[in-house]
Amino acid sequence: MRTLLILLVLGVCASWVASKPTQEKKDRVHHNKDLSDHKHDDSKDFQYDHEAFLGKEEAKTFDQLTPEESQERLGKIVDKIDSNNDSYVTAPELLAWIKFVHGRFVSEDVDKQMLLYDKNRDGSVSWEEYSNQTYSHLIGEEEFYDVPDKERYRQMLRRDERRFKQADRDGDLIATREEFTAFLHPEEFDYMQDIIVTETIEDIDKNGDGSVDADEYIADMYTPEADEPEPEWVKTERQQFSDHRDLNKDGKMDKSEISHWINPHDYDHADLEAKHLIYESDKDRDDKLTKKEILDNWNMFVGSQATNYGEDLTRRHDEF
Numbered sequence: 069m070r071t072l073l074i075l076l077v078l079g080v081c082a083s084w085v086a087s088k089p090t091q092e093k094k095d096r097v098h099h100n101k102d103l104s105d106h107k108h109d110d111s112k113d114f115q116y117d118h119e120a121f122l123g124k125e126e127a128k129t130f131d132q133l134t135p136e137e138s139q140e141r142l143g144k145i146v147d148k149i150d151s152n153n154d155s156y157v158t159a160p161e162l163l164a165w166i167k168f169v170h171g172r173f174v175s176e177d178v179d180k181q182m183l184l185y186d187k188n189r190d191g192s193v194s195w196e197e198y199s200n201q202t203y204s205h206l207i208g209e210e211e212f213y214d215v216p217d218k219e220r221y222r223q224m225l226r227r228d229e230r231r232f233k234q235a236d237r238d239g240d241l242i243a244t245r246e247e248f249t250a251f252l253h254p255e256e257f258d259y260m261q262d263i264i265v266t267e268t269i270e271d272i273d274k275n276g277d278g279s280v281d282a283d284e285y286i287a288d289m290y291t292p293e294a295d296e297p298e299p300e301w302v303k304t305e306r307q308q309f310s311d312h313r314d315l316n317k318d319g320k321m322d323k324s325e326i327s328h329w330i331n332p333h334d335y336d337h338a339d340l341e342a343k344h345l346i347y348e349s350d351k352d353r354d355d356k357l358t359k360k361e362i363l364d365n366w367n368m369f370v371g372s373q374a375t376n377y378g379e380d381l382t383r384r385h386d387e388f
Contacts, residue, residue: 138372
């Protein structure tokens with residue numbers, strides 16, 4: 069077993085050395101993700117709204133249903149969205165639902181990681197559980213004295229420990245499910261933004277001055293081959309650094325400027341969609357929806373065989 073683990077670690081280290089840096093642009097910016105790949109044009113179809121409300125995979129399932137089945141399932145979803153059971157769906161409730169739907173991939177990943185690290189099955193993950201599972205066989209002096217780049221593993225351990233402590237809001241070194249989610253997916257939590265900035269600087273800052281200059285900024289995205297002309301997008305990025313990244317024009321990005329770069333104030337697509345669905349379905353203009361109002365406008369929220377057929381006819385008509 070010991071030999072197998074050594075070979076595994078050696079293989080990982082070898083892959084670091086042998087692999088080529090990507091020649092494509094690396095994007096460190098944490099954008100607010102759009103809710104669908106479809107254009108949001110209700111005059112054409114409601115595919116954007118369907119995927120925004122249901123998620124891409126669930127929208128495909130609804131596309132195979134009859135109108136009756138689709139409306140029945142929609143009614144059950146409405147009951148879930150109405151979190152306070154007052155028979156109305158408000159914009160905040162609809163927003164929470166849309167965020168839940170599009171955050172399911174995070175939830176599913178956390179479920180998998182909890183199974184791996186929560187050894188005593190108490191619904192939480194301690195730092196001891198996590199570090200023992202992840203690092204005990206990688207940096208032990210006796211077991212792996214001949215593993216190359218051991219210091220890199222120690223740096224990974226220290227970095228994980230710092231992030232774990234940041235996510236662990238009560239400081240007991242035991243992460244609840246929510247805290248463990250913040251550890252695994254810090255981009256989803258406002259209170260983890262500082263640690264994301266710190267880690268970004270550590271990744272890019274090669275001269276160790278605590279900031280990122282133009283050459284370090286470019287080197288993070290692009291490593292040229294011998295005699296290769298610099299691509300146009302690299303030249304554009306150099307100009308972006310000068311014009312928009314280096315806000316105080318001192319030739320480098322500090323923590324504040326890096327935060328501004330990687331955490332832009334994008335449109336909140338989920339909030340806009342929740343308000344859009346309310347506006348389009350709210351017949352009595354009281355800024356909230358009854359189940360009847362939603363079901364009366366069901367084809368905007370969910371699809372079915374019938375709506376897809378109708379949308380196909382519309383597209384064919386537009387083509388003539």
